[in-house]
Amino acid sequence: MAAHKTVTAPVLPPITRRALFASFLKMGLLGFGGVLPWARRVIVDERRWLDDRDFAELIGLCQVLPGPNVVNLSVIIGARTHGPVGALIAVTGILLVPVALMLLIATGYASVAQDPLTRNAIAGASAAAAGLILGTAVRLLLQTRPPPRGLLTGGAAFIAVGILQWPLLWVIAVLIVVGVAAEWSATPTRR
Amino acid sequence: MPADLHVLTEIAVRFGALSLVAIGGINAIVPDIHRVVVDVEGWMTSAQFADLFALAQLAPGPNAMIVALIGWKVAGIVGAVIATIAACGPSSVACYIAWQWSDRLQHSPLRAIVQRALSPLAIGLILASGYTLARGAGRSPGALALTLIATAMLAWTRINPVWVLLAGAAAGLAGLA
Numbered sequence: 001m002a003a004h005k006t007v008t009a010p011v012l013p014p015i016t017r018r019a020l021f022a023s024f025l026k027m028g029l030l031g032f033g034g035v036l037p038w039a040r041r042v043i044v045d046e047r048r049w050l051d052d053r054d055f056a057e058l059i060g061l062c063q064v065l066p067g068p069n070v071v072n073l074s075v076i077i078g079a080r081t082h083g084p085v086g087a088l089i090a091v092t093g094i095l096l097v098p099v100a101l102m103l104l105i106a107t108g109y110a111s112v113a114q115d116p117l118t119r120n121a122i123a124g125a126s127a128a129a130a131g132l133i134l135g136t137a138v139r140l141l142l143q144t145r146p147p148p149r150g151l152l153t154g155g156a157a158f159i160a161v162g163i164l165q166w167p168l169l170w171v172i173a174v175l176i177v178v179g180v181a182a183e184w185s186a187t188p189t190r191r
Numbered sequence: 192m193p194a195d196l197h198v199l200t201e202i203a204v205r206f207g208a209l210s211l212v213a214i215g216g217i218n219a220i221v222p223d224i225h226r227v228v229v230d231v232e233g234w235m236t237s238a239q240f241a242d243l244f245a246l247a248q249l250a251p252g253p254n255a256m257i258v259a260l261i262g263w264k265v266a267g268i269v270g271a272v273i274a275t276i277a278a279c280g281p282s283s284v285a286c287y288i289a290w291q292w293s294d295r296l297q298h299s300p301l302r303a304i305v306q307r308a309l310s311p312l313a314i315g316l317i318l319a320s321g322y323t324l325a326r327g328a329g330r331s332p333g334a335l336a337l338t339l340i341a342t343a344m345l346a347w348t349r350i351n352p353v354w355v356l357l358a359g360a361a362a363g364l365a366g367l368a
Binding site for chain 1: 208209210211212213214216217218219220221222223226241242244245246247248252253254255256259260263264268271272275279282283285286287289290293300304305306307308309310311312313314315316317318319320321322323324325327328329330333334335337338339340341342343344345346347352355356357358359360361362363364366367368
């Protein structure tokens with residue numbers, strides 16, 4: 001019986017270490033408000049390392065693993081082309097500019113933080129930034145359309161961590177077991 | 192200086208532990224980072240935390256930048272570097288190992304089941320992060336309205352988030368937040 005969806009590791013073309021570093025540096029540099037759109041653009045459109053389908057499958061894996069999904073993406077693409085060294089190159093590339101720029105902004109921010117106009121601007125951006133996160137969650141919810149059992153575990157995670165402010169580790173530990181058990185029992189038995 | 196070393200160790204240990212549970216990315220653990228940084232360690236107030244988060248959104252890069260900023264606020268540039276490495280290192284190693292396993296588990300139904308179970312959980316955690324931040328930032332009805340508008344823009348349009356942030360900052364400048 002052919003599986004309806006075969007997940008095979010896509011073969012990446014040879015990528016030089018220099019190209020690897022330059023590409024991930026670019027994603028980090030341009031990724032205002034989120035790196036993912038830029039990661040797709042560079043990897044799929046510009047460099048043609050992967051097609052959209054392979055990219056989507058890779059991101060799926062990166063999202064269920066701990067850590068920022070684009071950092072995980074860097075690890076996997078880097079590792080696939082140059083092993084552990086490649087992973088290190090790609091992760092360094094994607095983090096270098098943002099961290100440096102962040103510190104530059106932060107240093108400047110400290111000196112103007114007491115300025116009332118700056119405080120007002122930051123307060124407004126801060127309110128909008130919270131909306132970016134909420135909007136991303138809503139968007140993911142609408143795109144993935146989880147079944148009721150998924151809505152229950154996701155809702156429980158939101159209430160426990162967001163409203164009740166319980167420690168994340170325990171909430172995740174319990175809900176992973178509950179979620180996997182629910183999916184397991186909902187999955188029809190295979191041949 | 193032993194005090195600095197103590198703080199740096201504390202940063203490395205705290206973020207290193209959180210790194211391994213950050214399913215859904217750093218945004219998913221913002222409530223827990225908030226709990227550790229504000230309630231447990233007392234490194235800053237809740238309002239300062241919300242400000243740092245907003246600042247982190249204004250720069251490019253992965254959302255891990257909030258971690259670099261906290262490290263910087265607590266222990267300067269060395270703190271920022273250590274916090275970033277601690278927050279991304281363990282999860283990256285875990286990812287590397289998981290990637291090697293997943294090639295072997297390609298045809299296992301278990302992989303698909305785990306993936307389906309984790310996806311809504313990650314969404315719930317991201318939602319919790321947004322809620323925690325909205326509560327910190329929502330100091331006025333105007334701020335609350337900004338959050339709701341930004342939510343709708345991100346959820347239902349393809350607008351570049353930078354414009355949403357800049358519009359938020361402009362509204363704040365105009366005294367609306």
